[in-house]
Amino acid sequence: MFELTWPWFLCLLPVPVLFHFLPTVARKDQSIWFPNAQYLQNHEEKRPSKHAIRLPLIFLLLAWICLVVGIARPVWRGAPTQVIPSGRDIMIALDLSGSMQVKDMKLNNQPVDRLTAEKWVLSNFIKKRRGDRIGLIVFGTKAYLEAPFSFDTKTINQLVQETQIGFAGQQTAIGDAIGLAIQRMENKPDDKKVLILMTDGANTAGQVNPEQAADFAASQHLKIYTIGIGADRMVVQGFFGPQTINPSSDLDEKLLKSIAHKTGGQFFRARNTQDLKRIYADINKLEPTKAQPIWQRPITSYFHWLGLASLVFFALTLLTSGKLSLSRFKSSMRKRP
Incomplete structure (x- = not known):
């Protein structure tokens, strides 16, 4: 039987959604200066697609879900087994x-x-x-x-x-x-x-x-x-x-x-x-x-697997967002004297 040791931690799952709907403060200076039209055209071509923008967000949400569910301590309780102790030490x-x-x-x-x-x-x-x-x-x-x-x-x-x-x-x-x-x-x-x-x-x-x-x-x-x-x-x-x-x-x-x-x-x-x-x-x-x-029931915990999955999704978030881009690392190494 599957159950959560601390199910109330699942209340933290909607936290990222709440942050998304928080009002943003608009900056007074919203003008952008471009030296020429060619500069604007080049940056327009390099603008990432919506898919590239959404992928890091999806990985980040998955990392958050795995982390919260892992903290809730999901366990699987096996079938009860009977042990008859003889009472001897x-x-x-x-x-x-x-x-x-x-x-x-x-x-x-x-x-x-x-x-x-x-x-x-x-x-x-x-x-x-x-x-x-x-x-x-x-x-x-x-x-x-x-x-x-x-x-x-x-x-x-x-x-x-x-x-x-x-x-x-x-x-x-x-x-x-x-x-x-x-x-x-x-x-x-x-x-x-x-x-x-x-x-x-x-x-x-x-x-x-x-x-x-x-x-x-x-x-x-x-x-x-x-x-x-x-x-x-x-x-x-x-x-x-x-x-x-x-x-x-x-x-x-x-x-x-x-x-x-x-x-x-x-x-x-x-x-x-x-x-x-x-x-x-x-x-x-x-x-x-x-x-x-x-009567004893074997208990299997899944906390470590969910914790590992959370770390993997967080690393994928950094990779897809360009924070840990391999190409950026290679270019930075090339620029070194």
Whole structure:
């Protein structure tokens, strides 16, 4: 359905007509002196036609109409759609420390780093969380709020894909990430708060102790699901040939299990991409909280198109009236010494 946000601005449309009918003040000296008849004849031949005079006026009126209608803010309201929110606020804490660049994961049989695999799986998880508000925290040496809670899962997903290793520092501040999540969900209902914390290491930075943060999160009824990512075995090329190492030796599983246990969540171990998919599929089965349906109508604004059209018509006005004539510009350039 088409409608105008501020229809009263259309009262300005007749303004040019009113200016046209205003009385003009006649000049006292209306005589014109010509040195000879030949001068008058030459100027008579160069006099513009009525069509050339009217064209700039038409463009000017069109520019005015587009401007006034654009200011009135025309919008198109689409068909109403029903969104049934589950009522949950899910905060995702994503580890961007330096160890996330270890390539012990695989996508399409190609080795990739841990963050790339996490982005791929997390993207599908976010798309399925319709009706939930999703937020994003990134942490490394420090923890930062990347995106507040929003139903706009498309934007949240895009922000996840834009994250890069080292954005928040090279170390791992698990306690600070939990503390920031508690702060952002302080005034939320107790039964609707969930934090998904994914890391591949131990707490090596930050000002908040993870165990104390978990205790406080439990008192605030914040449920934390922890995910430890990283393979147990990885073959690397050493000086004496291939060697098998444990790239997840720094992962503090005991801490992550303790955080999940204290808050009523669950600890998951992701050794490969398939484990990650299974883990997020399990988390995706969180029982939703019933809520009243929300009706939304998409709105498309045409203000920018009308504003652009107004500028185009105004430029055509100047061109057809000779104010921006290309021939005049060329002649002026020729006259320059």
